Amino acid sequence: xxxxxxxxxxxxxxxxxxxxxxxxxxxxxxxxxxxxxxxxxxxxxxxxxxxxxxxxxxxxxxxxxxxxxxxxxxxxxxxxxxxxxxxxxxxxxxxxxxxxxxxxxxxxxxxxxxxxxxxxxxxxxxxxxxxxxxxxxxxxxxxxxxxxxxxxxxxxxxxxxxxxxxxxxxxxxxxxxxxxxxxxxxxxxxxxxxxxxxxxxxxxxxxxxxxxxxxxxxxxxxxxxxxxxxxxxxxxxxxxxxxxxxxxxxxxxxxxxxxxxxxxxxxxxxxxxxxxxxxxxxxxxxxxxxxxxxxxxxxxxxxxxxxxxxxxxxxxxxxxxxxxxxxxxxxxxxxxxxxxxxxxxx
Amino acid sequence: xxxxxxxxxxxxxxxxxxxxxxxxxxxxxxxxxxxxxxxxxxxxxxxxxxxxxxxxxxxxxxxxxxxxxxxxxxxxxxxxxxxxxxxxxxxxxxxxxxxxxxxxxxxxxxxxxxxxxxxxxxxxxxxxxxxxxxxxxxxxxxxxxxxxxxxxxxxxxxxxxxxxxxxxxxxxxxxxxxxxxxxxxxxxxxxxxxxxxxxxxxxxxxxxxxxxxxxxxxxxxxxxxxxxxxxxxxxxxxxxxxxxxxxxxxxxxxxxxxxxxxxxxxxxxxxxxxxxxxxxxxxxxxxxxxxxxxxxxxxxxxxxxxxxxxxxxxxxxxxxxxxxxxxxxxxxxxxxxxxxxxxxxx
DNA sequence: ATGAAAGCGCTAACAT
DNA sequence: ATGTTAGCGCTTTCAT
Numbered sequence: 034x035x036x037x038x039x040x041x042x043x044x045x046x047x048x049x050x051x052x053x054x055x056x057x058x059x060x061x062x063x064x065x066x067x068x069x070x071x072x073x074x075x076x077x078x079x080x081x082x083x084x085x086x087x088x089x090x091x092x093x094x095x096x097x098x099x100x101x102x103x104x105x106x107x108x109x110x111x112x113x114x115x116x117x118x119x120x121x122x123x124x125x126x127x128x129x130x131x132x133x134x135x136x137x138x139x140x141x142x143x144x145x146x147x148x149x150x151x152x153x154x155x156x157x158x159x160x161x162x163x164x165x166x167x168x169x170x171x172x173x174x175x176x177x178x179x180x181x182x183x184x185x186x187x188x189x190x191x192x193x194x195x196x197x198x199x200x201x202x203x204x205x206x207x208x209x210x211x212x213x214x215x216x217x218x219x220x221x222x223x224x225x226x227x228x229x230x231x232x233x234x235x236x237x238x239x240x241x242x243x244x245x246x247x248x249x250x251x252x253x254x255x256x257x258x259x260x261x262x263x264x265x266x267x268x269x270x271x272x273x274x275x276x277x278x279x280x281x282x283x284x285x286x287x288x289x290x291x292x293x294x295x296x297x298x299x300x301x302x303x304x305x306x307x308x309x310x311x312x313x314x315x316x317x318x319x320x321x322x323x324x325x326x327x328x329x330x331x332x333x334x335x336x337x338x339x340x341x342x343x344x345x346x347x348x349x350x351x352x353x354x355x356x357x358x359x360x361x362x363x364x365x366x367x368x369x370x371x372x373x374x375x376x377x378x379x
Numbered sequence: 380x381x382x383x384x385x386x387x388x389x390x391x392x393x394x395x396x397x398x399x400x401x402x403x404x405x406x407x408x409x410x411x412x413x414x415x416x417x418x419x420x421x422x423x424x425x426x427x428x429x430x431x432x433x434x435x436x437x438x439x440x441x442x443x444x445x446x447x448x449x450x451x452x453x454x455x456x457x458x459x460x461x462x463x464x465x466x467x468x469x470x471x472x473x474x475x476x477x478x479x480x481x482x483x484x485x486x487x488x489x490x491x492x493x494x495x496x497x498x499x500x501x502x503x504x505x506x507x508x509x510x511x512x513x514x515x516x517x518x519x520x521x522x523x524x525x526x527x528x529x530x531x532x533x534x535x536x537x538x539x540x541x542x543x544x545x546x547x548x549x550x551x552x553x554x555x556x557x558x559x560x561x562x563x564x565x566x567x568x569x570x571x572x573x574x575x576x577x578x579x580x581x582x583x584x585x586x587x588x589x590x591x592x593x594x595x596x597x598x599x600x601x602x603x604x605x606x607x608x609x610x611x612x613x614x615x616x617x618x619x620x621x622x623x624x625x626x627x628x629x630x631x632x633x634x635x636x637x638x639x640x641x642x643x644x645x646x647x648x649x650x651x652x653x654x655x656x657x658x659x660x661x662x663x664x665x666x667x668x669x670x671x672x673x674x675x676x677x678x679x680x681x682x683x684x685x686x687x688x689x690x691x692x693x694x695x696x697x698x699x700x701x702x703x704x705x706x707x708x709x710x711x712x713x714x715x716x717x718x719x720x721x722x723x724x725x
Numbered sequence: 726a727t728g729a730a731a732g733c734g735c736t737a738a739c740a741t
Numbered sequence: 742a743t744g745t746t747a748g749c750g751c752t753t754t755c756a757t
Contacts, residue, residue: 088437130475267672
């Protein structure tokens with residue numbers, strides 16, 4: 034519990050200079066006589082030496098910490114992304130400073146400021162702020178930034194995105210290949226780019242097959258609130274399904290803009306005695322853990338979440354080391370996950 | 380992009396000494412002439428000054444960072460805990476360094492070492508190591524440690540625990556109050572304290588009501604692997620249910636040691652055409668998000684996860700500030716969440 | 726009320 | 742190959 038040893042203590046102990054000790058202990062490529070080096074290492078062990086990286090940082094103006102700002106770690110999507118970030122960062126000897134913005138722009142800015150004070154030089158962020166506002170000034174201030182799931186074209190920052198449109202296309206095409214021609218599209222409000230793009234993929238897929246889009250088959254929640262309280266996607270799925278079922282004929286398949294909504298759809302269908310997939314097929318989007326637990330297991334689209342994090346991490350670390358392999362945007366590809374909720378029409 | 384301003388730049392700019400500037404900008408209680416103070420603050424704004432907390436830390440030997448070591452942020456339980464930690468830490472001006480140990484003791488030790496090098500003085504940890512081994516030496520080294528969900532009595536560290544036994548008692552009692560007398564208990568292997576304690580709570584509740592425990596009603600998976608591959612709790616729930624259903628009479632209620640297992644139970648029951656809760660009631664433990672989405676919605680026990688994190692955070696920060704309100708152990712209480720999967724027997 | 730100066734632990738020119 | 746020394750940005754005694 035007495036003061037921790039420094040390189041000076043070690044230097045005294047082996048009768049060498051602090052410089053030499055530093056060279057040995059920081060694995061500098063600088064030549065030191067092997068015997069001396071070994072003696073120093075031994076002394077370090079003996080004195081229970083732990084390097085003080087604060088001292089090093091002050092001198093070198095480099096940190097091994099990367100900041101991660103996301104809306105909420107409680108959202109499984111971000112949890113998976115962060116997991117990917119942390120794992121590769123840790124492998125490279127970097128630490129992760131986690132900041133939740135809670136969808137609050139001011140908090141986000143506050144975190145950015147904190148990170149700057151702590152001399153963090155690199156940030157991975159899923160910003161909720163229109164980037165032209167707050168983020169830019171930090172960029173110019175020497176921050177290296179990698180952006181996740183942003184869908185704003187931007188030239189000053191590296192972006193890791195996911196091809197939602199392709200995803201929508203993939204799942205709709207799958208439905209078409211199974212012989213479906215009357216496919217409803219249900220979604221929460223199209224206020225996010227991701228949902229718009231999925232919808233766009235749906236339209237393009239039908240179009241490519243020469244199937245006309247019937248607007249009566251496109252049901253979008255008008256709002257995600259009800260008397261002030263947010264209504265869950267699960268509930269929205271149920272409501273939209275009720276609306277869909279009001280008039281016959283029913284579609285042979287329903288494509289939901291995400292898994293949660295799809296669960297609502299299936300729940301309502303089952304309640305009404307309609308069998309999935311025998312009567313109506315259902316497809317989701319996200320591949321939540323529960324997609325394979327629900328009955329019948331949900332056919333959906335997988336988004337490589339961990340991988341997004343891993344790539345972001347690698348990219349940022351390269352940026353920090355001035356390895357200039359930085360492309361402006363990386364687009365991750367969707368993957369179809371076939372399970373039991375989609376049936377071929379006979 | 381030129382070098383960021385330091386207190387020296389400001390000092391020069393207003394013709395004062397760095398000492399005075401420091402006193403103003405670090406909100407020291409030291410008296411400074413108001414006019415000068417204002418001038419300094421203005422200069423700071425003008426020069427776009429950002430304090431360099433590395434410099435401060437080197438001088439003061441204090442950090443505003445707390446380390447969090449958990450097995451995996453991908454596990455919703457830990458995600459919720461971390462969310463609680465981060466929120467209150469952030470409110471108090473602390474940052475969170477997130478480390479996933481991935482259930483790997485060596486990685487955990489590695490993270491501990493890293494944190495020490497980075498001069499982190501406080502750690503919240505859900506350790507997978509028997510604490511007598513690795514953790515202790517760090518404790519003596521000046522680390523303040525708060526432990527989460529550990530269930531090892533230990534005097535040297537603050538523990539935040541959850542009363543699993545009480546939880547088991549609460550849910551079993553609820554079943555009893557609904558008139559059930561033949562209650563099966565299904566669980567994954569009792570290799571974790573949490574499961575043992577839940578089982579213990581189950582036994583105590585039945586005992587308190589004078590209901591004998593029929594060992595034929597206690598089904599524990601013998602292993603959570605099958606030919607090398609881990610088998611999910613969901614699958615275990617299904618298997619155990621199949622076993623339970625082999626001989627009549629069936630119990631009127633099933634208590635599962637967690638929600639995932641309960642989902643497996645319900646799934647298997649429904650597959651066999653047995654209605655929940657009309658034929659058999661089912662209760663879970665955890666209150667996962669899906670407990671209210673599954674049909675019928677699952678009656679279960681809630682564990683205040685965010686709160687655990689918040690408390691851990693507050694406690695650790697007190698510890699770091701030598702506020703000595705530190706009790707050895709805090710025991711969070713379970714809460715019954717009544718939904719639709721449990722029926723009164725008539 | 727203000728300033729001068731030392732020093733936190735480390736690294737990196739620059740000697741030797 | 743090794744040592745001397747300055748200095749990263751800040752706080753804090755101590756002097757004035």
